[in-house]
Amino acid sequence: MVVDDNPVVRSGLTALLEASGDMDVVAEAGDGRNAVERAWQVMPDVVLLDVRMPRVDGVSAAEALSKISRVIMLTHVDEPAVVLSAIRNGAVGYLVHDAFTVDELLTAIRETVHNRAHPLSPAAVSALINEAKSGRAAAPPxxxxxxxxxxxxxxxxxxxxxxxxxxxxxxxxxxxxxxxxxxxxxxxxxxxxxxxxxxxxxxxxxxxxxxxxx
The missing domain is CATH 1.10.10.10 (Winged helix-like DNA-binding domain superfamily/Winged helix DNA-binding domain)
Incomplete structure (x- = not known):
C-alpha cells in the first residue's frame, strides 16, 4: 500500500512498483487515518508511508499500521527525532527520497517481505547510532x-x-x-x-x- 498526500507521488510509486513484475499495489491513501482504515481492509504485506500528511501524520499512523503490516517510511524528512519516533512506533525501515535508486527501493521491499530486513537511508542510520550511543553513555557499561x-x-x-x-x-x-x-x-x-x-x-x-x- 502506498500512503502519501501528494497524488503525483502516489501515482508515480504505484506505476513503478507494478512495473516491477512481482508487486501489486492493493491500495493507496492520502493521510494516516485513511491509511489505517484501508490497511485493515486489504491487509498489505508492506506499507510505504510518508511522514507529513493531513489529518493523521505518518509517524502517528505507523503505530497502528505496524500491527497490520511491515511499515517502511518513505519521505523527504530526515530529522533524527522524526526517524526515532517512527521506529519507536513500529516502522521497520526508513528511506529518504534521493538517497536510494529505484532498484534499491524494489530490493528493500522484497527483502522486507521475505527476509524481514530493515532498509535504512544513511540519515536514518546516523540517527539510530547516535541514539544508541547516547543511551549507552547514560547507563553504566x-x-x-x-x-x-x-x-x-x-x-x-x-x-x-x-x-x-x-x-x-x-x-x-x-x-x-x-x-x-x-x-x-x-x-x-x-x-x-x-x-x-x-x-x-x-x-x-x-x-x-x-x-x-x-
Whole structure:
C-alpha cells in the first residue's frame, strides 16, 4: 500500500512498483487515518508511508499500521527525532527520497517481505547510532560475557568485524586491524548479513546495536 498526500507521488510509486513484475499495489491513501482504515481492509504485506500528511501524520499512523503490516517510511524528512519516533512506533525501515535508486527501493521491499530486513537511508542510520550511543553513555557499561559476543549466532571473529563496522571502519581498515585480506572481510560480512537477516551494512549496524524491532 502506498500512503502519501501528494497524488503525483502516489501515482508515480504505484506505476513503478507494478512495473516491477512481482508487486501489486492493493491500495493507496492520502493521510494516516485513511491509511489505517484501508490497511485493515486489504491487509498489505508492506506499507510505504510518508511522514507529513493531513489529518493523521505518518509517524502517528505507523503505530497502528505496524500491527497490520511491515511499515517502511518513505519521505523527504530526515530529522533524527522524526526517524526515532517512527521506529519507536513500529516502522521497520526508513528511506529518504534521493538517497536510494529505484532498484534499491524494489530490493528493500522484497527483502522486507521475505527476509524481514530493515532498509535504512544513511540519515536514518546516523540517527539510530547516535541514539544508541547516547543511551549507552547514560547507563553504566555492561560487563561483557561470552554470550554477548555470540549474539545472533556470530562467531567471535564475526563479532569483532561487526564491532569495527559499527565504529565506521571500512573493509580495508578492518582487514589491516585484524590481519585479514579484504576478501576475507567481505566473506565475514556476507555471513554476518545472513545471520542477522539483513541485506546491507546499514541494516546490520542498526540491528547489531539493538535499536530496530524484529
Amino acid at each position: 555492561p560487563r561483557e560475557t561470552p554470550a554477548d559476543r555470540t549474539r545472533f549466532g556470530l562467531s567471535a571473529r564475526e563479532a569483532e568485524v561487526m564491532d569495527l563496522v559499527t565504529r565506521g571502519h571500512t573493509n580495508r581498515d578492518i582487514a589491516v586491524r585484524l590481519f585479514l585480506t579484504e576478501k576475507t572481510v567481505k566473506n565475514h560480512l556476507n555471513r554476518i548479513y545472513a545471520k542477522l537477516g539483513v541485506p546491507n551494512r546499514a541494516s546490520a549496524i542498526a540491528t547489531w546495536l539493538g535499536v530496530l524491532p524484529g
